[in-house]
Amino acid sequence: MIQGQNIVCIGNSNWFGTYAKSTVQILERMARENNILFVEYPYTISDLKNAGKTIPINRMLGLEKRLQQFDTDSDTKVYDLIIPPVLPVYFLKNEKLFNLIFKLNTCIYRYAIKKAIRKLNFNNPILITAFNPFYGLAMNGKLGEKAHIYYCYDGVEASFFGQRIFKFEEEFSKKVRAIITTSTYLQNSKKKLNSNCFVVKNGVDFSVFSAHKKVEIHKNIRKRVGYIGTLDPRFDIDIVEYAVQKLSDFDFEFTGDMRNEAMKARLSVYPNVHFFSPIKPKDVPELLAKYDVGIIPYIVNEVNKNIYPLKINEYLAVGVPVVMTSFADLPEFCNIVSAVRDKYDFVEKLKIETSTDSEEKIQKRIDFASQNSWEARAIEFGNIIEKYI
Numbered sequence: 001m002i003q004g005q006n007i008v009c010i011g012n013s014n015w016f017g018t019y020a021k022s023t024v025q026i027l028e029r030m031a032r033e034n035n036i037l038f039v040e041y042p043y044t045i046s047d048l049k050n051a052g053k054t055i056p057i058n059r060m061l062g063l064e065k066r067l068q069q070f071d072t073d074s075d076t077k078v079y080d081l082i083i084p085p086v087l088p089v090y091f092l093k094n095e096k097l098f099n100l101i102f103k104l105n106t107c108i109y110r111y112a113i114k115k116a117i118r119k120l121n122f123n124n125p126i127l128i129t130a131f132n133p134f135y136g137l138a139m140n141g142k143l144g145e146k147a148h149i150y151y152c153y154d155g156v157e158a159s160f161f162g163q164r165i166f167k168f169e170e171e172f173s174k175k176v177r178a179i180i181t182t183s184t185y186l187q188n189s190k191k192k193l194n195s196n197c198f199v200v201k202n203g204v205d206f207s208v209f210s211a212h213k214k215v216e217i218h219k220n221i222r223k224r225v226g227y228i229g230t231l232d233p234r235f236d237i238d239i240v241e242y243a244v245q246k247l248s249d250f251d252f253e254f255t256g257d258m259r260n261e262a263m264k265a266r267l268s269v270y271p272n273v274h275f276f277s278p279i280k281p282k283d284v285p286e287l288l289a290k291y292d293v294g295i296i297p298y299i300v301n302e303v304n305k306n307i308y309p310l311k312i313n314e315y316l317a318v319g320v321p322v323v324m325t326s327f328a329d330l331p332e333f334c335n336i337v338s339a340v341r342d343k344y345d346f347v348e349k350l351k352i353e354t355s356t357d358s359e360e361k362i363q364k365r366i367d368f369a370s371q372n373s374w375e376a377r378a379i380e381f382g383n384i385i386e387k388y389i
Contacts, residue, residue: 002382003033005389006122008113010139012132014040015070015080018257018278019229020310022153022182022202023130024072029378031076037116037125041132042083042109060085067116073205073282079120083112090161098164106138113143126389129176133169134161140175147388150176150194152186153202155306159233177388180381183308185329198384202310203377206370209317212285214362223250223354226291226320228284229311231275232259236299236325237266242343243350244270250350255279255287289318292354296324297346304328312337317369319362321353336368 007030013021015038027036047055058064059082066082086105092098117125127145129136131153140148150173156165170193173179178196181187191197225243231254244252244267255276258264267273279287288294294315298304304327312333315322322337323346333339338349 001033001379002030002386005034006037006120006125007034008037008039008117008122008125008127008143008145010039010127010129010132010135012041012130015078018280020205020281020284020314022310023151025203025205025374026200026378026381028072028074028076028078029375030382031072031074031078034382035120035122036078037081037120037122038078039081039083039113039116042086042105042135044088045085046088048085056082066112067119079116081112081116083109093162095164102134102138106135109135110139110142113139117143126385128385129172133165133172137168137172137175140172147177147385148175149385149388150179152179152190153182155186155189155303157303178384180384183306183328183330186306189306196388200377200380200384201372202308202313203372203374204310204313204317204369206317206373206375208282209285209288209314210366210370212289212318213366214289214319216359217357217362220292221249223247223292223350224290225250225252225293225295225350226255226288227253227295227297227311228255228279228288228314230257230259231263233262234298234304234307235260235263236297237263239325239343239346240295240297241266241270243347244273246347247350248272250354253291284314285318288315288320291315291320292357293350294320294322295350296322296327298325298327300325300327313369313372316365319365321357321361321365323349323353336365 009027011023015024027038043055043060059066067079069077069079072078086108087101089098089101124144124146127143127148128151130151156169158165173190173193179190179194180198180200181190182202184199187197187199250272252273257278264275296309307328312322324337324339326339326341338353340346340349
């Protein structure tokens, strides 16, 4: 693995939260041999309304230190930086106004990062931009970096950023030293823009999840179908609703941040559907192990073809069978999970997986997931970076 480097990551999220993030998983392991500064996605003044809920208001406003060091779940230490609040800008339709305000935002952003770099003595750092092409492009060549790597873990969409996101990401992808994606589909797409394009697929905190592995088949008459993660518009509501209707003796449990009100409105009327608030990442393995089957029911479309879902290895690491829609090309899982074509197949596979599970199958899933640990992924990631410094 790469060693002795100063690494600055421009994030598109915060470090903490109620769900696992691939960026966090990789960086906290790379911190064993390197110095890590994680720059959180810049909060705007509009985020002040969420103060005390999800926003660290005191750090955001400078009432507490914006630059802090934290212990990670991997027994390492990382530096975490929160930028002063910037102006909301992505909703703007006028491009001249957008460019003017965004330039102001990037000045604030760059000044805060440079100040942190000087304080930490992070001379000539390796710069990793984690799915944040706007600020990644703005910082390119501005932080004295020895190499700039784009970590592209999803396909960009216009829903929040507007159509301009495609232009920014294209320009950014061409300028960076290399791109690391999380799926072969994403890699093939980005290779058209940058020949130095690689894949490091998502992993699982195997030691944590396997410690909660299923030890026996549940004998319950009512089967538990589970999903843990963000409940967003990627969900195929039609296919799930059909299964809920046809399998009245199955309980469908959804745990996570609700970002798809249409899903909740349609499914909450059924007595065998249950929604639960997000839980802490450390509590996820124990809950997963209680399911009879885990599902990943994403819509089959061009955007979702980019996905290599984090939760697939998490389900398998505790021994739970998986039924998913064929939203992405994931050939490595073809003999270990059930990928379905339509709603009829979805119902049939749920019946089969819950009625034919065995201790042998449980162990086979766990053994498969053991090959996809975050430790192995972090080594892959670091080895790629090392080529470009």
